Amino acid sequence: MVRWTARVVVGGLAMALVLVGGTALRVWQVARVDDLSRADAIVVLGAAQYDGTPSSVFEARLDRARKLYAAGVAPLVITVGGKLPGDEYTEAASGKAFLERAGVPGAHVLAVETGSDTLESIQAVAEAMHARNLTRACLVSDPWHSLRTRTMARDAGLLAHTAPTRQGPAVFTRESQAHGIARETAALLWYKLTHFAADFAYTASQ
Secondary structure (H helix, E strand, C coil): CHHHHHHHHHHHHHHHHHHHHHHHHHHHHHHCCCCCCCCCEEEECCCCEECCEECHHHHHHHHHHHHHHHCCCCCCEEEECCCCCCCCCCHHHHHHHHHHHCCCCHHHEEEECCCCCHHHHHHHHHHHHHHCCCCEEEEECCHHHHHHHHHHHHHCCCEEEECCCCCCHHHCCHHHHHHHHHHHHHHHHHHHHHCCCCCCCHHHHC
16 A cells, blocks of 8 residues: 555656756746737736836847847837836837837727736737737737747737847846746746636736
């Protein structure tokens, strides 16, 4: 009986390790993908902003979206994200203002001022795109965030691919890269199991 129980425990641990390891590998693989296929909209996932000024993490994403727009990947850029209590600006509004200052015409930037986590943001973007008969989305975030955002977007009915930023604090060091992969592995597994958001380490670092 003891030997059988030990085998079950060891087998369960081995399966868990394979699941976690396989997910981490997929997070790493998709982080390296830079898909410049044509889309209906470039979607910039929000991050912290300070009185209307994007954080360094958010600015890196916005600059990537600006370059994708200039390259003709899509005719529309969507910024998304709400605000914390006490904030005057939403992430989406501060992102839109940044892009306009960078030369993207305001008529070509849609601010979706909803979402306190990745899942809420993706669902809000999907609703806004579907209302405009748009389906193809090029998602811009940090590399390690790519697989989870793509998974959520496809679950929301979008034809989504990713073209993440390659600059900013999230990609500066091997330590930040390892931390991002570990965090996203846990968050993606949680989402697949529950279909709830798990942005437990995002707001503090962004």
